Amino acid sequence: MPPPLFHIERDKLTKNLMNYVLNLAWNLMKLYDLLCLEGLVRGLQVFKERIKAPMYKRVMPNGEIQKLIITEETAKIRPYAVAAVLRNIKFTKDRYDSFIELQEKLHQNICRKRALVAIGTHDLDALSGPFTYTAKKPSDIKFKPLNKTKEYTACELMNIYKTDNHLKHYLHIIENKPLYPVIYDSNGVVLSMPPVINGNHSKITVNTRNIFIECTGTDFTKAKIVLDIIVTTFSEYCENQFTVEAAEVVFPNGKLHTFPELAYRKEMVRADLINKKVGIRETPENLAKLLTRMCLKSEVIGDGNQIEIEIPPTRADIIHACDIIEDAAIAYGYNNIQMTLPKTYTIANQFPLNKLTELLRHDMAAAGFTEALTFALCSQEDIADKLGLHISATKAVLISNPKTAEFQVARTTLLPGLLKTIAANRKMPLPLKLFEISDIVIQDSSRDVGARNYRHLCAVYYNKNPGFEIIHGLLDRIMQLLDVPPGEKKGGYVIRASEGPAFFPGRCAEIFARGQSIGKLGVLHPDVITKFELTMPCSCVEINIEPFL
């Protein structure tokens, strides 16, 4: 379950909507309906049973059908295209603005910033079909783009738009491809160079009456959904309300498809399943009514327990019965559902590693050390250079896309975090005694993902004197707590003189317990102290506690 702060795309687009509408809408509507006022208002009216959900119809034109022919050159870059026509539409300033805004929102959301789908809308009266969707060398594409007064080649355009705050985000989609996608009409007029820019010639205005819509993309399903959303939302303003004129798309293999699909499909859900999943007891008739109010025309059929639901083309989000059940629950009102406790009987167990950690951290505090909580991600410098190591010696996992150096690697030791905590708290009275029990990450090819965590315990003592005996005493106390006796005997622990680049020569020992090396303790090297912007001597211990499980 994502915690509340998870970014879902809906967050971005609701900001502009009025709070009141938002609240109501949030309770009722699905993603795509929320994209524009038209969908929202219609949804609310249906819910309030003021109107019936409209039936969207694809109609054949009186004259010749508009055709879009896809050539095979598009295959490698942007293979799919769909198209439709909105005939005899009547815009007002508000409707026109909403139309443009809807396209922009779709581009940002379901179209994944135009990477999956790009929409082009054109004044059909300025063009003459059939249209050709092909791909050409950038130098061979030349046209007057939207809102420009002269013609440019595609190469020139890519340069011009590098500084365009809006368009520069889409250039990368085609920039390094040998061929750019482009759509021509039968006279060689450029409709658009998706996903970057439309041609100026077919620009739509408030006065445009007939609109040719094309959606190109890399995801065929999404392209069809986007086309359906646009035409269903704005067919309301056509002379024949809720009708959309079909267009034909010829694929490179010669196959002919007619769009928009505007597919209505029927789903069957048993009423008792809805009741059982939601935890309510409604009659099938009531459930059908609730669903109908959610724009899902439903009726009870068969044995009186079956509900037949018609999924309109506006509800691409409904892909499973559980989506229908959710709509029933929303219409019923979540807050009207009776809360009950499940009878699930279980015995609780702690995760042993966390149980040990919990016990140890309380006794570390009882031993006079204060718990720190430091970041698992850090810079390469923190775990390598500052400790006198090369990064390759750390076996750290490397992050490929850090926004800053703070997130280059996952830590391989808890020590840097504690030293940074001291550096940020130098004003506090000495001595500073800190500890942390948490995970570090090391590459490990035996694991499915090639890396694993280890639970480490690290403690530092920072004062005018190094206090090795204090850290050593703490280790003795930890071993006492873990019931590990001192001595070489099997099951005991010893420390043996050792060395490490992070330690002052002669002031470092390796810790062996239960027959294996579990870590080191010692006085930090003055270079390490200085690199972490500290000024006092410091001793530390860091061990892996997993052998004591």
Next chain:
Amino acid sequence: MADGPVAEVLLQRLEAADGGLDSAELAAELGVEHQTVVGAVKSLQALGEIIEAELRSTKRWELTAEGEEIAREGSHEARVFRSVPPEGLPQSELMRLPSGKVGFSKAMSNKWIRVDKSAADGPRVFRVVDSVEDEVQRRLQLVQGGRAEKLGEKERSELRKRKLLTEVTLKTYWVSKGSAFSTSISKQETELSPEMISSGSWRDRPFKPYNFSAHGVLPDSGHLHPLLKVRTQFRQIFLEMGFTEMPTDNYIESSFWNFDALFQPQQHPARDQHDTFFLRDPAQAQQLPMDYVHRVKRTHSQGGYGSQGYKYNWKLDEARKNLLRTHTTSASARALYRLAQKKPFTAAKYFSIDRVFRNETLDATHLAEFHQIEGVVADHGLTLGHLMGVLREFFTKLGITQLRFKPTYNPYTEPSMEVFSYHQGLKKWVEVGNSGIFRPEMLLPMGLPENVSVIAWGLSLERPTMIKYGINNIRELVGHKVNLQMVYDSPLCRLDAEQGPPSTQEAA
């Protein structure tokens, strides 16, 4: 010292005094250092209301060492005058005298002496007048006698310029009787001693009262981190409710378990480089449960289990991409997959609290890593009403009783609900968690039986902690920039106890 002779005398004098007395005057009268009297005053003050002492600062003129010498022996010029006999003195001899150089020119300008340069054996000095008034000595003696005010401002500053006088600020106490004034304080004992106990002398002795308004001495101790104290409480709540802790000690996860297994499509924006930390090394997960992977692939790309699917080209390479897990739901997916492999199915309640990572824009309340709390129940026939019932019990244990549920969209739960609670302080409904029923497209490919539902909810650990401890900037709480004083001072975490006003950060 409080019981020493000076303190005793001070009290006796004070009893006789009219109003009060000055510490410096007393020192002068007793012939002791002023500091001794001040010590007596302070020790008497420490006893409570016996005396009252008001700090006063007075300015006083004092002689410098040279000034003292002149007050004693006369000014340099007077000494020069006196050393000149009536028959005169060779100038060279005069100049060798200790006051010679300074005194000569001053005596000359006073016209007390003259020089005869025509004398046979070199210049010779003669008296001009028979006797002189040593005005400098007289003035310095006045100051020494404590009567500096008799001198004019001009005279004082001239003497100061000659470095004979200096002005000093003296801090003295004006001591008067306190509300519990008594001359007999010397017998009060400060503390009980082993000797008093063994001899029984404590029975006859008066004891000095304690000052209960003073602060105690805090014990030397270690401290637990506030966020982890809250974590302990959340663990406790889950354990009380019979939830078993899931293993979450794997920060590195494959995209498969983090996204694909949860039926989150491969083009979902959360899988973007902008939101998720991907790994360069090791870049790919080598081992995936391939049977299950194929079922997941089919469900995404073609549907199945009653689903239309997302109908896109699902790529194994995308699923292999390693990342820092963006939620602990990946661990829940692994736990549910393990549960599904156990036959017959047994109901389970799971929880976890651990770190997750987001490659997001950072601000005062968002860091690149935070702790996620997650609860999961898997059983036959669980309903939305059950989810709400479990949430009600869970939040009641947190001291949150007013809950509301709102529909929301999550990629892998359906239905989904956001949980809101009424915040008394903010006087509004605030979001406290996110919840839902896992989609069948996630559960059925794992192999869970069809009539098993899995309800789940999640929240962050940081948010309730920041509210509880009144912290506005998350960096003060998590990470190395933590304010250790805040850690030292933080109270116990009792989530269900009535909360006082959140402490502010001013302690920093």
